[in-house]
Amino acid sequence: MLTFIGLGLYDLDDISLKGQNAIIEADAVFLESYTSILTGTSPAELEKRYGKPIKILKRQDVEQHPEPILDAAKTGKVAFLTGGDPMVSTTHADLRIRAKNLGIETRIIHGSSIVSAVCGLSGLQNYRFGKSCSIPYPAKNWFPRTPLDTILSNLIQNLHTLVYLDIQETAFMSVQEGIGILEQLITGDSEKISLYVGIARAGSENPVVAAGTSEKLKDVNFGPPLHILIVPATLHDIEQEYLTLFAGYAPA
Numbered sequence: 253m254l255t256f257i258g259l260g261l262y263d264l265d266d267i268s269l270k271g272q273n274a275i276i277e278a279d280a281v282f283l284e285s286y287t288s289i290l291t292g293t294s295p296a297e298l299e300k301r302y303g304k305p306i307k308i309l310k311r312q313d314v315e316q317h318p319e320p321i322l323d324a325a326k327t328g329k330v331a332f333l334t335g336g337d338p339m340v341s342t343t344h345a346d347l348r349i350r351a352k353n354l355g356i357e358t359r360i361i362h363g364s365s366i367v368s369a370v371c372g373l374s375g376l377q378n379y380r381f382g383k384s385c386s387i388p389y390p391a392k393n394w395f396p397r398t399p400l401d402t403i404l405s406n407l408i409q410n411l412h413t414l415v416y417l418d419i420q421e422t423a424f425m426s427v428q429e430g431i432g433i434l435e436q437l438i439t440g441d442s443e444k445i446s447l448y449v450g451i452a453r454a455g456s457e458n459p460v461v462a463a464g465t466s467e468k469l470k471d472v473n474f475g476p477p478l479h480i481l482i483v484p485a486t487l488h489d490i491e492q493e494y495l496t497l498f499a500g501y502a503p504a
């Protein structure tokens with residue numbers, strides 16, 4: 253049995269009781285560490301809480317060489333842990349398909365996800381979001397325009413855009429870095445972005461939520477990771493009031 257378990261957003265206590273019990277009952281536990289992480293805890297604390305070893309997986313361990321996970325699930329109970337919800341903005345559908353094709357039983361225990369958390373923190377309505385995008389750290393000769401194109405296409409349709417910020421082994425992109433990259437991609441007035449919402453540490457006791465122009469958000473101290481960005485479309489009245497009250501938005 254292969255059980256996909258969402259750990260939720262921030263620390264050890266975000267997991268559901270069902271998820272907790274599945275880890276307690278598991279013969280082997282794997283933690284996927286590249287699509288999201290819980291910055292309010294650590295793998296060592298997870299091991300301590302459950303009193304069992306947890307094998308940390310990189311992207312290639314899941315996408316290219318998942319055999320150890322699948323072999324363990326053929327004969328025993330395997331818990332596959334992911335930050336957030338295991339099937340939201342991840343590629344783990346592929347692992348579930350592989351397991352099914354091998355005759356391995358699977359199930360999903362859902363977790364709170366950044367995708368729904370941003371709606372509560374910003375007040376932006378979930379049904380008004382268009383396609384989401386990610387900003388990767390630029391590399392030598394690689395500075396993709398895709399995130400800006402997605403945002404502009406959503407704005408034309410009057411839809412909000414959720415912008416995931418890159419996570420690397422030792423670097424977590426900040427709201428300011430993300431905005432800086434988008435502003436470098438903008439080539440003229442027609443591409444200008446007038447409003448951003450930055451969110452830090454959703455799920456923690458002290459998330460930071462701030463709305464404003466790129467200039468205004470430069471001066472906001474968002475604090476430690478993880479961070480995420482939203483580019484809102486035209487605001488509905490309630491959305492505007494919510495951002496004013498909870499994100500320091502000052503309409504022009």
Ligand SMILES: C[S@@+](CC[C@H](N)C(=O)[O-])C[C@H]1O[C@@H](n2cnc3c(N)ncnc32)[C@H](O)[C@@H]1O
Nearest residue numbers: 336337340341365366416417453454478479480
């Ligand atoms: C690729 S998504 C994976 C989403 C995850 N499966 C979920 O359901 O929450 C990860 C990105 O979402 C954002 N993110 C995830 N958790 C966050 C949190 N607690 N606070 C702020 N941003 C977060 C970061 O930008 C991070 O790079």
